[in-house]
Amino acid sequence: MDFDLQVKLAVYRHFAETGQRPKPEEIAERVGAGMGRVLDAYRRLAGLRLLVLEDDGSSIRMASPFSGVPTQHVAEADGIRYYANCAWDALGVIAALQKPGIVQSHCEQSGEPLHLEVGPDGPGPSEWLFHCLVPAAHWWDDIVFT
Amino acid sequence: MRPLVSMDQLWTLATRWYATRLQEESRRPRPDEIREIFAGIGLVGDFWDPKSDNFG
Numbered sequence: 001m002d003f004d005l006q007v008k009l010a011v012y013r014h015f016a017e018t019g020q021r022p023k024p025e026e027i028a029e030r031v032g033a034g035m036g037r038v039l040d041a042y043r044r045l046a047g048l049r050l051l052v053l054e055d056d057g058s059s060i061r062m063a064s065p066f067s068g069v070p071t072q073h074v075a076e077a078d079g080i081r082y083y084a085n086c087a088w089d090a091l092g093v094i095a096a097l098q099k100p101g102i103v104q105s106h107c108e109q110s111g112e113p114l115h116l117e118v119g120p121d122g123p124g125p126s127e128w129l130f131h132c133l134v135p136a137a138h139w140w141d142d143i144v145f146t
Numbered sequence: 147m148r149p150l151v152s153m154d155q156l157w158t159l160a161t162r163w164y165a166t167r168l169q170e171e172s173r174r175p176r177p178d179e180i181r182e183i184f185a186g187i188g189l190v191g192d193f194w195d196p197k198s199d200n201f202g
Contacts, residue, residue, distance in 0.1 A: 005170065012168050049174065065164050088151075091160035096167040122157030130151040136180065136196040 006031045007041040008050055011063050016097060019080045021060045021068030052143055061144065065092030075118075077101030086146075087114070087130050094118045149194070155187045 001009075010030040014022035022030075028038045039058055045051040052062035060068040067073075067083040075082045075093035077100065084090035087105050094101040103123070105114040108131070116123040139146045151159070162183045166172040175183060177196040184194040192198040 001170065009168070009170065016168055065160070065167070088156055088159055089164075091153075091157055092164035092167075095157075095160040096164040098165070116153065118157075122161075123153050126153040128153050130153070130156045132149040132151060132193075135193045135198070136184075137198050139196075 003031070003033070003037065004041045004044055007038055008045055011045075011051065011060065012066070012096075015063055015066040015082070017080075019082045021063070021066075024058050049140060049143075065089035065096060072105055074104045075101055076104070085144075091116075091118065091123070149189075151189065155189065158187050159183065 007027060010027045011022055014020075014026060014030070024035055024038050024042070028035050031038065042051060042053060042058065042060075046053050050063070051060055052064075053059065054061050054068075062068060062085055065084050065088075067085045067089070069083065071083045071085065073084040073087055073090040075084055075090045077094060077097050082090075082093045084093050087103070090103040090105060094103065098120075100117075100119045103114070103116040103118055106112060107114065107128075114128055116126060116128070134141075134146045163175065180196045181194070184190065
């Protein structure tokens, strides 16, 4: 397995196991490499849009569907709470974990809370709608806004 | 028409994007695959075209 793939999997698996973004030193320990090599891999993975980094170049803002920072979109499974980048990604966390879970968010217009139980086949019947604000061709113009 | 997505459609998108995300073979869908995934659940038109720059 090539090094960047090892780093990518280590990052995603850390999120899955803890619900938190990893520190670069945790990834370095996990893949048995120095911090410099890990941060170089972070940059290449960000170039491939597999990670979004903070301005410091070492903190992970997004490893979609996981968010490295608290958001209003939360998924919960096996007692672990995960922050997601949007409602799509909150369902994506449950899909990635392949475990039943709960998704919580709220309506941007009314503030009404969203609480969805999600099983292996997805959420049960629901009247909720996801409003996509940005056209697909422009999602990566500013992925944090999207 | 507002780009609204039902929870069933959103679950399809979530699984197509992320179901293998923790596995070695995972990769992001290519633009042609994205278009196919969207079309498969009825999300069509320029808004959903990852290569379009014309959104009416």
